[in-house]
Amino acid sequence: MTTEKLVSEIRKKHSFLCVGLDVDLDKIPSFLLNEEDPIFSFNKAIIDATHQFAVAYKPNTAFYEAYGIQGWKSLEKTIKYLNENYPEVFTIADAKRGDIGNTSSRYAKAFFEDLGFDSVTVAPYMGKDSVEPFLNFKDKHTILLALTSNEGAFDFQTKKVEDDEVYKHVLKTSKNWKNSENLMYVIGATKAEYLAEVRNIVPKSFLLVPGVGAQGGSLTEVCKYGMAENIGLLINSSRGIIYASQEANFAEVAAKQAEKMQLEMKTILDGIH
Amino acid sequence: MTTEKLVSEIRKKHSFLCVGLDVDLDKIPSFLLNEEDPIFSFNKAIIDATHQFAVAYKPNTAFYEAYGIQGWKSLEKTIKYLNENYPEVFTIADAKRGDIGNTSSRYAKAFFEDLGFDSVTVAPYMGKDSVEPFLNFKDKHTILLALTSNEGAFDFQTKKVEDDEVYKHVLKTSKNWKNSENLMYVIGATKAEYLAEVRNIVPKSFLLVPGVGAQGGSLTEVCKYGMAENIGLLINSSRGIIYASQEANFAEVAAKQAEKMQLEMKTILDGIH
Structure with a gap:
């Protein structure tokens, strides 16, 4: 998907919400466990109920890998379902990969070509030649971890170098990499004031922002400091939406939560136009 | 596997060789492509032929993920084959994972419990709470990326902070984490002189050293600067061993290459005792 298409979807839906599909069999409604593929059944219901309020979906691959082959099958079915039924949504494989050049190429091929994701999250520690293989795909996006939303972010990410x-x-170094226009960045919401500094360095890039809601970040603050001319924000919410209810009407309740966030986003978007 | 057991295997086999199982269908002997599971057939032949010269095997998960579900099946069969037939070898899932706490727990469970690997490689960028869930498993080892063997290592890893x-x-920060005795480190061989500095900080920890051979590092130099009292080194070789031949006798040729490295290692080990 092109960035222009993503921006146009955001404007159409008045939403820059990303729903995190972090599926945990211990947390989904127990009646789904009788289904042939409970993970996919859960995702399908959540996607069908929330897609009008969200522009992006982000399965975190760890939750699928934890269930072995069966988990990978559920992931494959989920991305296929999204691509076939809602081709207008932006899809993110939250995989946090990164390896030496020829190995990163393997990961890029797996996520972009074989699975058909629009984007993948990548860790920066191994530098340029570990990231550039991901940047090599037209209309595919590499979301580089910059400032994450966890405690450990302060162990290395905020140290002075x-x-x-x-x-x-x-952020600065990555701008010089080949095809850097395909870069987006993970910037945690728990430190909204950092977003202003991020915007000084990457004024136009899309930022994937975890940590609003459950982890304590404020949507208004994030938008105040982080919004760009082309919006440039994808706000992720996982648990707050998908586990809002464990009852039979879980998908409906999830939709209500997604709608609530979408309405807050609409208010903000209306305010700036 | 305990570290003591690993050290005892090294002394028994006079080897600290790790064979990297980075299987690429374009590089394995073409007659194997007729097999039901060419990747597993290749791995099995390589393992059977080289196990007397190696103390560890390291599949890089990217190469398996690139083949989707079928690739994951081959990985599962490979680790199962190792654990059932050669329980004395140390197994490394070269996955370079790392995520926020509850997500890292998922990865740790997948690699340590479900797949049954002895260790997994982990990226440090997200800090303490992204690594500690891996350290929480008894007799399992977390191999933290410190200084990698690629060009991009100089983008961030060697910058002054x-x-x-x-x-x-x-290295210093990770020593303070809970269960840090379960840490090992990836230190690339292409910069052997750095190993002396690494040893000042972690005198006893095991180091997984890629980059000897194909990537240009010298075994003698690595041992000179990096060897510890308990040896403390695992030297990885992938392409130089597993793709030494594409002919019918590929496994035999691989074994010859492994033996050559093992003999060099024996000479070094004999020299220090």
Whole structure:
């Protein structure tokens, strides 16, 4: 998907919501466990109920890998279902991969070509030649971890390296990589004031923002500091939406939660136009 | 596997060789493509032929993921085959994972419990709470990326942060994490002189060293700077061993290459005793 198409979907749906599909068999409604593929059944119901309020879906691959072959089958079915039924949504494989060049090429092929995701999250630690193989795919996006939303973000990412914090150094360095126009960045919402500094370095890039809601970040603050001319934000919510209810009407309740966030987003978008 | 057991295997086999199982269908002997599971057939032949010269095997998960469900099946069969037939070898899932706490727990469970690997490689960028869930497993080992063997290592890992380079900061910080005795580190061989500095910080930890051979590092140099009292080294070789021949006798040729490295290792080990 092109960035222009993503922006146009955001404007059409008045939403920059990304729903995180972090499926845990211990947390989904127990009656689904009788289904042949409970994970896919859950995802399908959530997607069908929430797609009008969301522009993106983000399965975190760890939750699928944890169920072995069966989990990978559920992941394959989920991305296929999205691509066939809702080709207008932006899909993110939250895989946090990154390896030496020829190995990163393998991951890129797996996520972009074989599975058909629009984007994949990638860790920056191994540098340029570990990320560029991902950037090599037309209309596919590489979402580089810059400043994450967890406690451990302060262990390395915010340490001073040369004149900058590590995460700023990552942002600046990555701009010089080949096909860097295919880069987006993960910037945690728990530190909204950092978003202004991020915007000084990457004024137009899309930012995938976890940590609003469950992890304590505020949507208004994130938009205040992080919104760009082309919106440039995807706000992720996982648990707050998909596990809002464990009852028979779980999908309906999830839709209500998604709609609530979408309405907040609409208010913000209306306010800036 | 305990570290003591690994050290005892190294002394018994006079080898600290790790064979990287980075299986690529374009590179394996073409007659294997007629087999039901060419990847597993290849791995099985390589393992059977080389196990007397190697103490560890390291499949890089990217190569398996690239083949989708079929690739994951081959990976499952490979680790199962190793655990059932050669329980004395140390197994490494080269997955370079790392995510927020509850998600890292998922990966740890998948690799340690479900697949049954002895260790997994983990990226440090997200800090303490992204790594500690891996450290929580008894007699399982977390091999943290510190200084990798690729060009991109110089993008961030060797930059000065506070008083140290990033990779040294990672080493020092990680020593304070809970169950840090379960940590090992990836240190690339292409910069052997760095190994002395690494040993100042982690005198006893095992180091997984890629980049000897194909990527240009020297075994003698690595041992000179990196060997510890308990040996503390696993030297990885992938392409140089497993793709030494594409002919019918590929496994035999691979074994010859493995033996050659093992003999060099024996000479070094004999020299220090």
